[in-house]
Amino acid sequence: MRLVSMVTDVAKGFGSLVGVRGGTEEPRYDVQEKIHGLEIRRYGPRIAAETTVPGGEESARSAGFRRLAGYIFGANVSKSKIAMTAPVSQARGPGDSWIVRFYMPSQSTMNTLPTPEEQNVELVEVAGETVAVLRFSGDRSRGTVDARSAELLRVLEKTAWFPNGEPVAWFYDPPWTVPFRRRNEVVVPVVAR
Template sequence: MRVVTMATEAAKGAGSLVGIRRGTEEPRYDVHDRVRGLEVRRYGPRIAAETTVTADEERARDTGFRRLAGYIFGSNDNKSKIAMTAPVSQSGGPGNSSVVRFYMPSRWTMPTLPTPMDRSVELVEVPSETLAVLRFTGDRGRGAVAERSAELLRKLEGTAWTATGPPVAWFYDPPWTVPFRRRNEVAVPVAPR
């Protein structure tokens, strides 16, 4: 049995190298519009584990990822393991900080989720929202995310949609995934004009 589990994990790891994401849950959404290479998506309510990290974007992402991974891998009040989902979300926080989020699998509710042992990790309810999303591959460093966020906002100009908040970055693949196979997105909350 252990050999089968190890083989399965090795196959997942090899698949992630080239951007194959089998069995990783993503939040469900409906596409309301497609305009200028963007998708306007409607997401239902969901739950996230999040942490705020004061550091440059890439260090904040790494630190936040480790804290949140600790929570889902058992650093919680009943040592529960929680399945990894995609994407990992990163948005600007106050000052020189970032808010990093993991969305919880849909089977969990606030009452059933275990309490994080790390006090810098908290569980939050994310309300339904409509987002304009731009997908991209390759580099996901600070400059690339800033460039794609600006592109997203430019593409919204003159459409039926207006941004109602700042952009957020979503990363679907681990850092070792071949760059041209990475799925990255920038998203911004929108409302009809």
């Protein structure tokens, strides 16, 4: 049985190298519209574990990821493991900081999720929202995310949707995934004009 588990883990690791995401839950959504290369999606309410990390974008993403991974791998009061989901969300926070989020599995509730051991990890309820999404692969540096966010806002000007917040980056694959196979998105809440 242990050999089967090891083989499965190796297969998943190789799959993640080339962008295969089988078995990783993502928040459910309905596509409202596809227009000018964007998707307008409607997400229902969900729960996220989040942490705020000061510093540069990439170092904050790495530190935030490790902190949140610790929570889902058992750094919580009940020592419970929680399934990994995608995407990892990163948004500008107050001052020179970044907010990194993991969305919790869909069956989770605030009452069933364990309390984080680390003070810098908190569980938050995310309200349902309509968002505009621009998907891209490859590099996910600050410059690329800024350029894609600007493109998202520029394209939105040609639609019946108006941005209602700041763009956020979503990353679906681990950093070791070959760049051209990575799924990345920039997302902004929208309202109809």
